Amino acid sequence: MTTINQIKKAAAITAVILIATVFSCKKGGSSDNITTDGAVKSSIESGNGITYKLYIKPGQASYKGILVMGSGNEPSQPSEGALDGDGENALCQKAAENGYVAAIVKYRKGQPANTDDAWNSDANMLGQDYDNCIQALSVKYKVNKNRSVVGGYSYASMMLFTVNSTYSTLAYCKGILGACGASGQWDAQNFKIPIYAVNCAQADDQYGVNGKALYDLIPANSPVKANSEGFTDNGCSTHCGKNWTDEMYARLAKWLPIE
Secondary structure: OOOOOHHHHHHHHHHHHHHHHHHOOOOOOOOOOOEEEOOEEEEEEEEOOEEEEEEEOOOOOOOOOEEEEEOOOOOOOOOOOOOOOHHHHHHHHHHHHOOOEEEEEOOOOOOOOOOHHHHHHHHHHHHHHHHHHHHHHHHHHOOOOOOEEEEEEOHHHHHHHHHHHHOOOOOOOOOEEEEOOOEOHHHHHOOOOOEEEEEEOOOOOOOOEOHHHHHHHOOOOOOOOOOOEEEEEOOOOOOOOOOOHHHHHHHHHHHOOOO
């Protein structure tokens, strides 16, 4: 098993304070009641051993693909994935309005990610939970699982970057939407699928490589380079200072256009 670099360790430790403030999972729980917003239905469901918050426009003859998002968390004391984050819900709502099956995954509680092994173990488990969610949605809505994109904010983003470099669990996906996350050179050199890395300017820059700087670390001859992108947003300077719903949706639509 590979190890994460020192930059990633620093990102994990420092992100405790920042992520707890912005994307803490200690919010009120979501309701199990089915609700509707226009033509889109949202509901909390379970399948294939995983719980998720689903957004879908019922009655479509077919769907463009699958989007699964994940919440931020506290790396030194992670809880299970939250379902009520503004960014995840906004993006899933927009994706469902435009013909995708979208969900926020309640990934399992990890161990304190204070060592290389603990970090990798948590990432591996999170990747399995995303995979289980995708497979449940793939069967239920008859969408090939290869037409899927995963993403997340902060903690989920960083964990997905590790999955992308170290494991093959999600190698069938079209890409990773990674907002306000960080990673390192080894990961960038070993990414298996494309990434979209978006961060605020000056935010977390001393703790990890993110945004366009992370994209720039992907080697020019990497098969994922051409379909990846990095965006450092000069319009904000705090950790997860924006949701970037429109930007991430645009990248989703590019990775999963209508066939």
